[in-house]
Every structure is written in structure tokens, then in C-alpha cells.
Amino acid sequence: MKRTIISLLLENESGALSRVAGLFSARGYNIESLTVAPTDDDSLSRMTIVTDGSDSIIEQITKQLNKLIEVVKLIDLTEGEHIARELMLVKVVAANNDQREEVKRLNDIFRGRIIDVTDSTYTLEMTGTSAKVEAFMDTLAKIEIVEVVRSGISGIGRGKRALKI
Amino acid sequence: MTGADILIRCLQDERIELIFGYPGGAALHIYDALYRQDKIKHILVRHEQGAAHAADGYARSTGKPGVVLVTSGPGVTNTVTGIATAYMDSIPMVIITAQVSSNLIGDDAFQEVDTVGITRPCVKHNFLVKEVGELALAMKKAFYIATSGRPGPVVVDVPKDVTNQSAAYHYPQRINMRSYQPSRKGHRKQMARGVELLLKAERPMIYTGGGAVLGEAQKPLRELVELLGFPCTSTLMGLGAIAASDRHFLGMLGMHGTYESNMAMHECDVMLVVGARFDDRVTGELEKFSPNARIVQIDIDPSSIGKNVAVEIPIVGNCNEVLAQMASMVAARCDEIQRTAVAQWWQQIERWKALKSLDYASSDEVIKPQYVVQKMMEVTAGEAFVTSDVGQHQMWAAQYYGFEQPRRWINSGGLGTMGFGLPAAIGVQLAHPQATVACITGDASIIMCIQELSTCKQYDLPLKIISLNNRYMGMVRQWQEFFYDRRYSHSYMDALPDFIALAESFGHVGMRVEQPGEVDKVLREAFAIKDRLVFVDVITDPTENVYPMIAAGKGHHEMHLNPGQGDDAERELA
Structure with a gap:
């Protein structure tokens, strides 16, 4: 089993996302995360899918994705040098001085940002690799997490490696 | 022009002559446009499933796209089985589905269903046309996608208001889609590697599938087989690409394939795969599949290569072009x-052939279904278009009717749709008005789309329906006999109709055969009637099973042969 990040460009048309999602459920492939948004070219959306499977399954996944009419181009980011980042928003209980100090200290250590403050909570924003985001979440668990929102991974190739048409 | 007129005009510009459909509320503008022209002939079926299968039969027998027109909601859901059938066998079709008006979409309106959502997993692609200005382009794309690359069904969903709005008509001659560019030509280096391997082969085997038929590869395929002198086999879907009478042809392979085909698949050292996809009914247990073969696979769809079985030399391209080059x-x-x-390999194959795995115990008392198919082949001189439903009769048709040409054997191989045979035969007969078209069916399957007998009457289609009536869902019964200790749970057909009276009530001719001695005579009578549909109800041996057979979990070398015939000692070797 190999964790794989697939980046793809698809026509920015309604229904394209459900074709991709439907493909994964119909053929029983795993999706760890899936992100999608328009790009600088507004006729295209860029999607990052994190999945896992044996080499032959990953090969089938890329072939099946390529077969979808709306998929313009795709690459397996994990086949080469790449950067993958994820955004997490986490709201924790910060009701007294001790809690507020501890949350702030941990947040500084992990280089997060406090983006909302109330009498009883802090909301933090953290960007990084999945490992870092998860480590931060584990650390915060000692305090009390109210809710967690993760964006799923967005990835990009390093240097000259680019997915464009 | 209104959207409805544009739609019809697009079909005319695609040179579509025949469409199959059934009207309804959301489709009324389109049906009105159809009424106001005379270039396209519309065939009115009796149930939308029949429209899809008929268009499918038309497409399979001609290579041209089949076109369906249905209304929204139930019109669409009734069509889904037919769309999925075409999808599984890669048949080019364009299905135009009317939709409720744009302003009602999503409101649970009368006869509304999410057509794009419901058909998404069983189409090559689908469109919801939201603006009349997009309609012609969507139609162009639909035909292009359906007929290029690996063919398949494409749905175009058109809301009623769009069919009533006006736009200028422009139908593009050519189309280029950046996201869809199927390759036809094989990679030269890969083809050279493939040839290299074929030249080294000592125990070669050529295994062809539906792609050889869809890709029109019969000519280069036959040339290559002749040049190499290699044995070949075919899947259920590929029958006819190589002539059944060709001395290199070992018969069908797989679960009910011949002993020699399956043994040769198991023992070969080099396998050339042409437009086939290693379906589970073909390979048997994958872990036991062809342990020593080095595989060259030609397919137009890259995702068919290496899906179930590892392939040494993949060649992506159209079977015809690749084989011609090779x-x-x-x-x-x-x-x-x-x-x-x-030559030594052929000697081994002859020894396997000597087991005569298609032999069966003949009888003077009960009609053996295999005999009926053999007789039918004799009576039609092997030249009929033969459609079938699904089950035992389908396997017997495939085993005992030798197809000399591609596109003559029309059946639902992938999805296995009972009810396919009769409506498919309608499409075949309309495409080939002068040809003999026969539907080999069973008493269970034929009931599933029996309403289409009425369509046959309306258009005077002289089909010959040969129903192998064993009062069972034969294949289900066979599996229950083998694997469920003869507990025949709901596999019997109690309360069958009087098929003769039934056929006659629809205005056709009905005949019945109950004695083996009458089979030949009745079939000759039936096929001699050129201007009317004849339904032949053949009362066959209810206990007959399809042999040879590979049971679930077994390999190609572990076949069961027919216990009723032949030398037992030799058979045990098998």
C-alpha cells in the first residue's frame, strides 16, 4: 500500500466533481482527502486527491481518472519532488488564564495563528504538512478541542515540474 | 430554429436514419419536430427498455451509433437497463432524454428524475443541456464521444423549455476536445516488441474479444492468424471476428468454452490479446490463469490493460490499425x-480436441437444446444474424452456431441482460431488412420484453424467435443443481403462457415442437416464412446442462466435461 497524491486538471463544469467522486466509490478505491477549486484559468479546476493502494491499483486509478471525459490532465505528485500542504482551523476551549496561556504557547511553537478570540474559545489557523497538522492536533487534545476543520491536502510539484496545459 | 428542431436537424446531419423511442410529456416538442420532417424514421417501441436494446442491436449489427429518444422520469429509468447493457459491451449509442423544464429541475416535479445522476455510472459521458445555444454542440460531442475511442453510450438530457426556445443552428463539422483525445495508432516500438515475442513463441495462443469486432479488425486479424499459423480462441463477445470454420479457431474460451481453448490458454507461453479484457467469466480463478504466458495486449482503452492480469507488452490503439501494422x-x-x-503445440492441441468437449448425449425422446441450435445453423446456412437473451440458451447458441462473420452474434455479454434478445433483434432486422434474423431465447428471458412483439407487428418485422422452452430459468437451475444441492429455489417457470396463442394474439405465427424428429421440419417451415414473425416454442429437455464448465474458483485446466457422453477414462484425465 502506498499513499499517493494525484493532482488533476479538469474542465470547470458542473457535474465533473461528482464523476470523480463516483468513480472512487463505484470502483471501491479509497479517498483520504479530495480538494477542488478553480485555477488562474477559469475554464479549469484543479483537484488534489490523496489515496492509497498497491501499485496496480494506483495505476488503475490514474487510468480510470484519465478516462473521464472532463479530466484534461493528471500527474501522480508522489512520483517526484513535491510539496503538499494542508490548512486546519481548530477551535479550542480557552476559558481561563492558564488555558489561554497554554494554547498561545503551543500555537507559537507550531507557528500557528490565532484568528478568533471569545471569552471561552480561541480559534487557530495552522498550515503545514499533514504530519505537522496532526501533531498540532494531538498536542491540543490535552486542552479541549471544540471542533476541527481540515482542508485536505493541496499539492504542487517542485521546481520545473508543473501540471498545466 | 427551436431546440426541438435543432435536435432533429443534428440527427439528420449525423446521417441518422432510424431512431427508437417512446413519447411523453417532456418530449412532446421533440416529437412534434419529428412529425414535421420525413428524413428520420422513428420506431415506436412498447417499453423504453426495448428502445434502448433495439438501438443497441442496430448499433452492434451495423457499427453505426444507435439513437434513442425517451421522455423524462420513468422514460429514463426504464431505459437505464438498456444503457448499462450497452455500456458494459462498449456499444456506441446516443440517448436523448427529455427533462422537465429548467425552472422545475430540483423541485421533485412530475416525471422528474436526476437523469445525469442516475445514468452517470453506466454511460461513457452525459450532458444536461441548459441553454438552447449549447444544444448542437452537445449533440456533436455526444456522437463524437459515443463513436470514437472505446465506444459507449452517451446521454443528452434536454429540458422541455430548451426544446421550445430558439437559436441559430450551427453544427460543427469537426470537433476537438482538449480533455478527450483517444489514440488510434499503436506505439511503433511496442508493436515491434510484440512481434518479436510472437516470433519467439513455441506455444502461442491468440485470444480475441469484443474489441476485435468493434474495432473492425477481422481482416488484419485473419491475415495475421494465417501468417503465423497460431491457434486462436474468442470470448463470447468476439465471436465471428475469426470465422468459426477457420482451422486455427479452437472455439470460445472461458466458463463454457471448449476444452481445447481453455487448455491452450492455460499452457501457452505467449498470448496475444486482441480487444479483450480478461473478464472473470473468461479467466476463471485469476491466480491459476495462464501461469507461464508472456502477454501482449492490444486495446484502445488503456484502463483495460493490466487491470486484472499483468501484461508484458501493452499496445494502446485501435485493433484494426495495430494488427494491420503487426x-x-x-x-x-x-x-x-x-x-x-x-507444430508440436498443434499436436498437443489435437489431443485436447479429441475429447470432443462439445459432444452431448443425443436423444430420440426429448429435444436436446444443442441439437436445435445445430439444426438452426443448418437451416439458415450459418448466415443468420442471431440475437440471444441470457442463460443456458445463450451459451448453447454461442457454442453451436458457428459465426463466420463479425456483427452477426448479438448478445448481452457484460451485463447479462435477460430480455435483450427480442428488442435487439428488432434493431438488427430494421438495419438489415433482407437478412434472416433469429432470436434464440428461453421461456424465462422472452417474457421479460415480450411486449415488443407488438412493435414487430407494427413494422412487419419477420423475425424468427426460437424459444428453447425448458420450463426453468435454466442457468439458475443448473447452478442450484451443482452448487446448492438441487434446491431449486424459484428457478421454475410455473404458469407459462401458451406461446402459440400469445404470438398469434399479437398477429404473428406460432409453432410448437415437442418431438426431436420434428425439429428439422418445423425450423424449415418457420424460416421459409419470409414475411411474418414466427415464434417457435421448442419444448426441450429440462434437465440439460451447459458443458463443458469451469466452476467458480477453478482454473482453465480444471474443466468439467459433459458426463453424458464420451469415454469416461479419457474424461477423467480432464
């Missing part, structure tokens, strides 16, 4: 073929 490469190097080793 044949010319082989032609220049014929002296390198391993003739001596291949």
Missing part, C-alpha cells in the same frame, strides 16, 4: 516463426 511486420519475417515447436 501483420505487415510479421509478413517480412515469416521465416523466423518457430514452425517446428508450433
Whole structure:
């Protein structure tokens, strides 16, 4: 089993996302995360899918994705040098001085940002690799997490490696 | 022009002559446009499933796209089985589905269903046309996608208001889609590697599938087989690409394939796969599949290569073009073929053939279904278009009717849709008005789309329906006999209709045969009637099973042969 990040460009048309999602459920492939948004070219959306499977399954996944009419181009980011980042928003209980100090200290250590403050909570924003985001979440668990929102991974190739048409 | 007129005009510009459909509320503007022209003939079916299968039969027998027109909601859901059938067998079709008006979409309106959502997993692609200005382009794309690359059904969903709005008509001659560019030509280096391997082969085997038929590969395929002198087999879907009478042809392979085909698949050292996808009914247990074969696979769909079985030399391209190139490469190097080793290989194959795995116990008392198919082949001189439903009769048709040409054997191989045979035969007969078209069916399958007998009457289609009536869902019964200790749970057909009266009530001719001695005479009578549909109800042996057979979990070398015939000692070797 190999964790794989697939980046793809698809026509920015309604229904394209459900074709991709439907493909994964119909053929029983795993999706760890899936992100999608328009790009600088507004006729295209860029999607990052994190999945896992044996080499032959990953090969089938890329072939099946390529077969979808709306998929313009795709690459397996994990086949080469790449950067993958994820955004997490986490709201924790910060009701007294001790809690507020501890949350702030941990947040500084992990280089997060406090983006909302109330009498009883802090909301933090953290960007990084999945490992870092998860480590931060584990650390915060000692305090009390109210809710967690993760964006799923967005990835990009390093240097000259680019997915464009 | 209104959207409805545009739609019809698009079909005319695609040179579509026949469409199959059934009207309804959301489709009324389109039906009105149809009424106001005379270039396209519309065939009115009796149930939308029949429209899809008929268009499918038309497409399979001609290679041209089949076109369906249905209304929204139930019109669509009734069509889904037919769409999925075409999808599984890669049949080019364009299905135009009317939709409720745009302003009602999503409101649970009368006869509304999410057509794009419901058909998404069983189409090559689908469109919801939201603006009349997009309609012609969507139609162009639909035909382009359906007929290019690996063919398949494409749905175009058109809301009623769009069919009533006006736009200027422009139908593009050509289309280029950046996201869809199927390749036809094989990679030269890969083809050369493939040829290299074929020339080294000592125990070669050629295994062809539906792609050889869809890709019109019969000519280069037959040339290549002749040049190489290699044995070949075919899947259920590929029958006819190589002539059944060709001395290199070992018969069908797989679960009910011949002993020699399956043994040769198991023992071969080099396998050339042409437009086939290693379906589970073909390979048997994958872990036991062809343990020593080095595989060259030609397919137009990259995702069919290496899906179930690892392939050494993949060649992506159209079977016809790739085989033509490979044949010319082989032609220049014929002296390198391993003739001596291949001759020994043929000797081994002859020993397997000697087991006569398609033999069955004949009878003077009950009609053996295999005999009916053999007789039918005799009576039609092997030249009929034959459609079938699904089950035992389908396997017997495939085993005992020798197809000399591609596109003559029309059946639902992938999805296995009972009810396919009769409506498919309608499409075939309309495409080939002068040809003999027969539907080999069973008493269970034929009931599933029996309403289409009425369509046959309306259009005077002289089909010949040969129903192998064993009062069972034969294949289900067979599996229950073998694997469920003869607990025949709901596999019997109690309260069957009087098929003769039934056929006659629809205005056709009905005949019944109950004695083996009458089969020949009745079939001759039936096929001699050229201007009317004849339903022949053949009362067959209810206990007959399809042999040979590979049971679930077994390999190609572990076949069961027919226990009723032949030398037992030799059979045990098998």
C-alpha cells in the first residue's frame, strides 16, 4: 500500500466533481482527502486527491481518472519532488488564564495563528504538512478541542515540474 | 430554429436514419419536430427498455451509433437497463432524454428524475443541456464521444423549455476536445516488441474479444492468424471476428468454452490479446490463469490493460490499425516463426480436441437444446444474424452456431441482460431488412420484453424467435443443481403462457415442437416464412446442462466435461 497524491486538471463544469467522486466509490478505491477549486484559468479546476493502494491499483486509478471525459490532465505528485500542504482551523476551549496561556504557547511553537478570540474559545489557523497538522492536533487534545476543520491536502510539484496545459 | 428542431436537424446531419423511442410529456416538442420532417424514421417501441436494446442491436449489427429518444422520469429509468447493457459491451449509442423544464429541475416535479445522476455510472459521458445555444454542440460531442475511442453510450438530457426556445443552428463539422483525445495508432516500438515475442513463441495462443469486432479488425486479424499459423480462441463477445470454420479457431474460451481453448490458454507461453479484457467469466480463478504466458495486449482503452492480469507488452490503439501494422511486420519475417515447436503445440492441441468437449448425449425422446441450435445453423446456412437473451440458451447458441462473420452474434455479454434478445433483434432486422434474423431465447428471458412483439407487428418485422422452452430459468437451475444441492429455489417457470396463442394474439405465427424428429421440419417451415414473425416454442429437455464448465474458483485446466457422453477414462484425465 502506498499513499499517493494525484493532482488533476479538469474542465470547470458542473457535474465533473461528482464523476470523480463516483468513480472512487463505484470502483471501491479509497479517498483520504479530495480538494477542488478553480485555477488562474477559469475554464479549469484543479483537484488534489490523496489515496492509497498497491501499485496496480494506483495505476488503475490514474487510468480510470484519465478516462473521464472532463479530466484534461493528471500527474501522480508522489512520483517526484513535491510539496503538499494542508490548512486546519481548530477551535479550542480557552476559558481561563492558564488555558489561554497554554494554547498561545503551543500555537507559537507550531507557528500557528490565532484568528478568533471569545471569552471561552480561541480559534487557530495552522498550515503545514499533514504530519505537522496532526501533531498540532494531538498536542491540543490535552486542552479541549471544540471542533476541527481540515482542508485536505493541496499539492504542487517542485521546481520545473508543473501540471498545466 | 427551436431546440426541438435543432435536435432533429443534428440527427439528420449525423446521417441518422432510424431512431427508437417512446413519447411523453417532456418530449412532446421533440416529437412534434419529428412529425414535421420525413428524413428520420422513428420506431415506436412498447417499453423504453426495448428502445434502448433495439438501438443497441442496430448499433452492434451495423457499427453505426444507435439513437434513442425517451421522455423524462420513468422514460429514463426504464431505459437505464438498456444503457448499462450497452455500456458494459462498449456499444456506441446516443440517448436523448427529455427533462422537465429548467425552472422545475430540483423541485421533485412530475416525471422528474436526476437523469445525469442516475445514468452517470453506466454511460461513457452525459450532458444536461441548459441553454438552447449549447444544444448542437452537445449533440456533436455526444456522437463524437459515443463513436470514437472505446465506444459507449452517451446521454443528452434536454429540458422541455430548451426544446421550445430558439437559436441559430450551427453544427460543427469537426470537433476537438482538449480533455478527450483517444489514440488510434499503436506505439511503433511496442508493436515491434510484440512481434518479436510472437516470433519467439513455441506455444502461442491468440485470444480475441469484443474489441476485435468493434474495432473492425477481422481482416488484419485473419491475415495475421494465417501468417503465423497460431491457434486462436474468442470470448463470447468476439465471436465471428475469426470465422468459426477457420482451422486455427479452437472455439470460445472461458466458463463454457471448449476444452481445447481453455487448455491452450492455460499452457501457452505467449498470448496475444486482441480487444479483450480478461473478464472473470473468461479467466476463471485469476491466480491459476495462464501461469507461464508472456502477454501482449492490444486495446484502445488503456484502463483495460493490466487491470486484472499483468501484461508484458501493452499496445494502446485501435485493433484494426495495430494488427494491420503487426501483420505487415510479421509478413517480412515469416521465416523466423518457430514452425517446428508450433507444430508440436498443434499436436498437443489435437489431443485436447479429441475429447470432443462439445459432444452431448443425443436423444430420440426429448429435444436436446444443442441439437436445435445445430439444426438452426443448418437451416439458415450459418448466415443468420442471431440475437440471444441470457442463460443456458445463450451459451448453447454461442457454442453451436458457428459465426463466420463479425456483427452477426448479438448478445448481452457484460451485463447479462435477460430480455435483450427480442428488442435487439428488432434493431438488427430494421438495419438489415433482407437478412434472416433469429432470436434464440428461453421461456424465462422472452417474457421479460415480450411486449415488443407488438412493435414487430407494427413494422412487419419477420423475425424468427426460437424459444428453447425448458420450463426453468435454466442457468439458475443448473447452478442450484451443482452448487446448492438441487434446491431449486424459484428457478421454475410455473404458469407459462401458451406461446402459440400469445404470438398469434399479437398477429404473428406460432409453432410448437415437442418431438426431436420434428425439429428439422418445423425450423424449415418457420424460416421459409419470409414475411411474418414466427415464434417457435421448442419444448426441450429440462434437465440439460451447459458443458463443458469451469466452476467458480477453478482454473482453465480444471474443466468439467459433459458426463453424458464420451469415454469416461479419457474424461477423467480432464
